[in-house]
Amino acid sequence: MRLLRLAVLAIASLVSADVNLTHESRNILPSTFKPAQNFRNVNLVRNINLEKSYARETINVVVENVDAQPQSEYFLPFEQSSLGRIGGLEVRDKKDPEKAGFLVDVVEVDPYSSTEYYKITFPSALPSKEQLTLSITYYTLSALSPLPAQMGQTDKQYVLHTFSAYAPSAYITSKQKTKLKLPGVDVPDATTLPAELNADGKEDPQKQGTTYTYGPYNELPAGAIQEVSVRYEFTKPLLHAKLLERDIEVSHWGNNIALEERHWFHNRAATLKNHFSRVTYQQSAYYNPPTPALKEMRFPLSIGSMDPYFVDEIGNVSTSRFRSNIREANLELKPRYPMFGGWNYSFKVGWNNDLKGFVRRAKGASDQYVLKVPFFEGPKQAEGVEYERVVTRVILPEGAKNVHFETTVPLVSNATGLHPTFMDTIGRTTLTLTAINMVDEFRDRDLIVTYEYPFAARFRKPLVIFAGLLAVFAVSWVVGNLDVSIGRKQKAT
Amino acid sequence: MSATPLHDIWEASASQPFLPSIGKSAQFTVGFTLLSIAVLLTGLFGLNNTLKNLPLYGLPASLAFGFGAVYVICAVGVYV
Structure with missing residues (x-):
C-alpha cells in the first residue's frame, strides 16, 4: 500500500512539476470570458512578506462599483504559471475583520489561456458608486529560487524573488504601491525602476530598513505588469x-x-557545489551557523x-x-541526516x-x-x-x-x-x-x-465476537454429541 | 443563523466532554479479567458438553470474550 502510494507520487511528480495546476475546484468559463469592468480600484496597498520560505501577499484595496447596477463578483487575475502555486487565498472585509471570509473560488477560462481568475463573491451586492475595502491574503509556494543555485557547504545562501511591481488586477487601478518586507539588510540586487513611473517622482525601490517600497503609481490599466526582482540573503532551508x-x-x-x-x-535550497563533507559539517556543528540544511x-x-x-x-x-x-x-x-538543498x-x-x-x-x-x-x-x-x-x-x-x-x-x-x-x-x-x-x-x-x-x-464489535463464539459453542455441542461409534447402537434403557 | 454552526454546537456542548465507560488505565485489567472468565467458562463447558450447559456456560463465556477481546486489543494499543 505504502509502496504503491510512493510509486504514484513518483509518477505524479514525473508527469508534471506543478501537480496543483490540474486541480479539482475549477469552474470552466467560456474562453471569451473577460471580467466586466464593473469596478475600479480606488486605492491599493500590497504587502509582500518574504521573511519565510514562501511569499505571503496581502492586498488591501478600496474597490468602487462604477457600474449602474449593484455588483457582487470581483475577479482577481493570476498568470497560469503561478496559479498552481497560489494557495490559502482568503478575502475579508477590512472594515469588519471579525466577519467570516468571502466566498472564493477558482475559475478557469480555458486550459491554454495565460490568465486565470479567482472569483470573489461578496456576501451582499455592492450598490452603484459605493466603496468596499477588501483585504486579500494569499501565499505563493516555491516563490524563492536560490541564486546561485549551487553553493559551498558553509556559504551564505541568496534567493531571488520575481514579482510584478504592479499588483494583479482585472480592473483599472487609480493609485497603488507595493511594499516588500525582507528578512534582512543584505540585499545585493533589487531591480530599480526609473523615477518617471513613480507618482512622487522618486526612483524605485525606496528603502527603509528591511522594507522596500515600489510606488506609489498613478492610474494603471487592467492587467498592467512591471516585472521586477529582488535578491537577498536567506541562509535557511526552503x-x-x-x-x-x-x-x-x-x-x-x-x-x-x-x-x-x-x-x-x-x-x-541551493544544492551543494561539492560532495557533502562530514568534516566541515562536524566542525560547524559546534558554533551552529545559519545553514540552508534542515537539522x-x-x-x-x-x-x-x-x-x-x-x-x-x-x-x-x-x-x-x-x-x-x-x-x-x-x-x-x-532527521536521520541533515537535509541539504x-x-x-x-x-x-x-x-x-x-x-x-x-x-x-x-x-x-x-x-x-x-x-x-x-x-x-x-x-x-x-x-x-x-x-x-x-x-x-x-x-x-x-x-x-x-x-x-x-x-x-x-x-x-x-x-x-x-x-x-x-x-x-x-x-x-x-x-x-x-x-x-x-x-x-x-x-x-x-x-x-x-x-x-x-x-x-457502538456494540457492533463485541456483539459480533459474541455471536461468533456462541456459534462455535453450539457447533461444539452438536459435534460433541454425534454418535460416531462403530458397531451396534446401544439401546437406551 | 451563524456562519459557523458546527463551532456553535462545539461551544454549546462544553459541559459534556466525552466520558468513557472504562478509562485507559483500567482497560487491561477489565479486558484480562473478562478473558479469564471466558476461558474458565469455556473449560467448564468443555468438561460437560450438554445442551443445558450451552446457555449456562457458553452464553456468558461468549459475552465475556466479546467485551474482553475489545478491551484487551485497546489496552495493547490497537484502538478499535
Missing part, C-alpha cells in the same frame, strides 16, 4: 512538502484519538499527548526527544491523546458527537514550511453516520468513505479532506466534525 497525509483516528472504546502524519519533504524540527503538540513515534523508511529514528509536562508537549526531531526526506510521526479534550457529546441530541482537531499540525519552523498538498483523513468509529464538517482552511475536495481495519465488519466511516498549497501558518486552524454514533453501532 522546506517544501510534496505531500502531507494526516490520519485522525477516533476510538470510543479505547477512549483514544490517534494522530499520524506522513511527510514527504524536499529542500528547495531539526519541532512539533508543538497538544497538551497531554503521549506515545509518540518517529519512523522513516528504514525504521525507528532514535534522534528524537519528547518533552511532555502539564504545560506543553513538544516533539523535537532530528535538493535532498529529500520522508518520515511519519504519530502520537495519541485522550478523547476527552477532542470529543464532546452534542447538546440536545442523543448519540451525536462533536470532534474538534487541528486540520494539520506538522513542524513549526522559524523559516516556515510549505505544503503542496495536504490530505487529512478523519477515521470515525465504525457505524458513525450523518457526518458533517466545518473548517476555515480552503479545501479543494472532500469525500466520505469506509476504511476497513482491525475488528471491523463493514469498515469505519472516514472523511477525507484535501487542501492544496498550504503553509505552516494554517497549522492551528481547526476542523470540526459532527457525527451520529447510534447505540447499535
Whole structure:
C-alpha cells in the first residue's frame, strides 16, 4: 500500500512539476470570458512578506462599483504559471475583520489561456458608486529560487524573488504601491525602476530598513505588469512538502484519538557545489551557523499527548526527544541526516491523546458527537514550511453516520468513505479532506466534525465476537454429541 | 443563523466532554479479567458438553470474550 502510494507520487511528480495546476475546484468559463469592468480600484496597498520560505501577499484595496447596477463578483487575475502555486487565498472585509471570509473560488477560462481568475463573491451586492475595502491574503509556494543555485557547504545562501511591481488586477487601478518586507539588510540586487513611473517622482525601490517600497503609481490599466526582482540573503532551508497525509483516528472504546502524519519533504535550497563533507559539517556543528540544511524540527503538540513515534523508511529514528509536562508537549526531531538543498526526506510521526479534550457529546441530541482537531499540525519552523498538498483523513468509529464538517482552511475536495481495519465488519466511516498549497501558518486552524454514533453501532464489535463464539459453542455441542461409534447402537434403557 | 454552526454546537456542548465507560488505565485489567472468565467458562463447558450447559456456560463465556477481546486489543494499543 505504502509502496504503491510512493510509486504514484513518483509518477505524479514525473508527469508534471506543478501537480496543483490540474486541480479539482475549477469552474470552466467560456474562453471569451473577460471580467466586466464593473469596478475600479480606488486605492491599493500590497504587502509582500518574504521573511519565510514562501511569499505571503496581502492586498488591501478600496474597490468602487462604477457600474449602474449593484455588483457582487470581483475577479482577481493570476498568470497560469503561478496559479498552481497560489494557495490559502482568503478575502475579508477590512472594515469588519471579525466577519467570516468571502466566498472564493477558482475559475478557469480555458486550459491554454495565460490568465486565470479567482472569483470573489461578496456576501451582499455592492450598490452603484459605493466603496468596499477588501483585504486579500494569499501565499505563493516555491516563490524563492536560490541564486546561485549551487553553493559551498558553509556559504551564505541568496534567493531571488520575481514579482510584478504592479499588483494583479482585472480592473483599472487609480493609485497603488507595493511594499516588500525582507528578512534582512543584505540585499545585493533589487531591480530599480526609473523615477518617471513613480507618482512622487522618486526612483524605485525606496528603502527603509528591511522594507522596500515600489510606488506609489498613478492610474494603471487592467492587467498592467512591471516585472521586477529582488535578491537577498536567506541562509535557511526552503522546506517544501510534496505531500502531507494526516490520519485522525477516533476510538470510543479505547477512549483514544490517534494522530499520524506522513511527510514527504524536499529542500528547495541551493544544492551543494561539492560532495557533502562530514568534516566541515562536524566542525560547524559546534558554533551552529545559519545553514540552508534542515537539522531539526519541532512539533508543538497538544497538551497531554503521549506515545509518540518517529519512523522513516528504514525504521525507528532514535534522534528524537519528547518533552511532555502539564504545560506543553513538544516533539523535537532530528532527521536521520541533515537535509541539504535538493535532498529529500520522508518520515511519519504519530502520537495519541485522550478523547476527552477532542470529543464532546452534542447538546440536545442523543448519540451525536462533536470532534474538534487541528486540520494539520506538522513542524513549526522559524523559516516556515510549505505544503503542496495536504490530505487529512478523519477515521470515525465504525457505524458513525450523518457526518458533517466545518473548517476555515480552503479545501479543494472532500469525500466520505469506509476504511476497513482491525475488528471491523463493514469498515469505519472516514472523511477525507484535501487542501492544496498550504503553509505552516494554517497549522492551528481547526476542523470540526459532527457525527451520529447510534447505540447499535457502538456494540457492533463485541456483539459480533459474541455471536461468533456462541456459534462455535453450539457447533461444539452438536459435534460433541454425534454418535460416531462403530458397531451396534446401544439401546437406551 | 451563524456562519459557523458546527463551532456553535462545539461551544454549546462544553459541559459534556466525552466520558468513557472504562478509562485507559483500567482497560487491561477489565479486558484480562473478562478473558479469564471466558476461558474458565469455556473449560467448564468443555468438561460437560450438554445442551443445558450451552446457555449456562457458553452464553456468558461468549459475552465475556466479546467485551474482553475489545478491551484487551485497546489496552495493547490497537484502538478499535
